[in-house]
Amino acid sequence: MSKYLILAFSAILLVGCKATIYTQKEKNVEYQVSEANVASTLQYLASDELQGRDTGSKGIEKAANYLESILKKSNIKPFFTTYKDTLSNYENAYNVVGFIEGTDSKLKNEFVVLGAHYDHIGITANGFEGDYINNGANDNASGTTVLTEVAKYLGTLQNNKRSVLIVFFSAEEKGLHGSKHLAKKLKDKDVNIYSMLNFEMIGVPMNYNFKLFLTGFEKSNMALKLNEYAGSNLIGMSKGAEKYNLFAASDNYPFYEEFKIPAHTLSAFDFSNFNYYHHPKDEFEVMDIKFMTTISQEMLPVVSKMINANTYEIKMN
Numbered sequence: 001m002s003k004y005l006i007l008a009f010s011a012i013l014l015v016g017c018k019a020t021i022y023t024q025k026e027k028n029v030e031y032q033v034s035e036a037n038v039a040s041t042l043q044y045l046a047s048d049e050l051q052g053r054d055t056g057s058k059g060i061e062k063a064a065n066y067l068e069s070i071l072k073k074s075n076i077k078p079f080f081t082t083y084k085d086t087l088s089n090y091e092n093a094y095n096v097v098g099f100i101e102g103t104d105s106k107l108k109n110e111f112v113v114l115g116a117h118y119d120h121i122g123i124t125a126n127g128f129e130g131d132y133i134n135n136g137a138n139d140n141a142s143g144t145t146v147l148t149e150v151a152k153y154l155g156t157l158q159n160n161k162r163s164v165l166i167v168f169f170s171a172e173e174k175g176l177h178g179s180k181h182l183a184k185k186l187k188d189k190d191v192n193i194y195s196m197l198n199f200e201m202i203g204v205p206m207n208y209n210f211k212l213f214l215t216g217f218e219k220s221n222m223a224l225k226l227n228e229y230a231g232s233n234l235i236g237m238s239k240g241a242e243k244y245n246l247f248a249a250s251d252n253y254p255f256y257e258e259f260k261i262p263a264h265t266l267s268a269f270d271f272s273n274f275n276y277y278h279h280p281k282d283e284f285e286v287m288d289i290k291f292m293t294t295i296s297q298e299m300l301p302v303v304s305k306m307i308n309a310n311t312y313e314i315k316m317n
């Protein structure tokens, strides 16, 4: 989550592995989200080896290579000539963009963009107990990890009617540059985007009667539709998120700006439930793997139903 954008709205409030296997069956193809897989992806992305994934660093390059290899293994092609799409608006940075072509002759011309930023703020002078690496486990190795699970699932099934872009954004922490670059590039190519869904800070559960909130809740019917697809009260509205206008603080926003389509962020962080925002203690050890696994599992049919809806079910209010 980008501090620059949130600070405009708020004085930051500093408040606050087991091996269950879940199975998702569809069309006789099976994909399993396991706590072991979730933990291993998250642990690597948030490891000291990656040095906090600062844009332009060697650490973020390792993260990009790792994400690229996940797309390849999942039979997801690059959308551009290579998986790494160099930013036009920020130095030494690239998004990693995968593409799964739709199977329906008409609907494949409509795109669903699924995103998560994989950069973080790197090494900073503000250390904590001698630790200067901001590992960004929650922000946003967690959302990135959930998106890798969704990608593996869609890549395994290959039965999405609409076309899908899986996007790992860079330079989010510097001011949403990765998403600004891609939204503009897709607009220039006249790509028809149905919806954009972004995953951000999903590593620690909240104390509400829903598991995730959707930013800009009332701008479209997306939350209501996704709950309908989930068959449960999975997604709610966070008053904190609305108050701090988190809708404008993550990579969904440039897609809303360019296309005026339903473009939102799903998150479990609204400054009420995690004390280590942009802090060296935002580490793997304080993440809730079970929660992240449950979220990944529950999102699979939800995302699938959004991608495969026969009509424009999700629209602006």
Ligand SMILES: [Zn+2]
Binding pocket: 001, 002, 003, 139, 173, 278
């Ligand atoms: Zn952040």
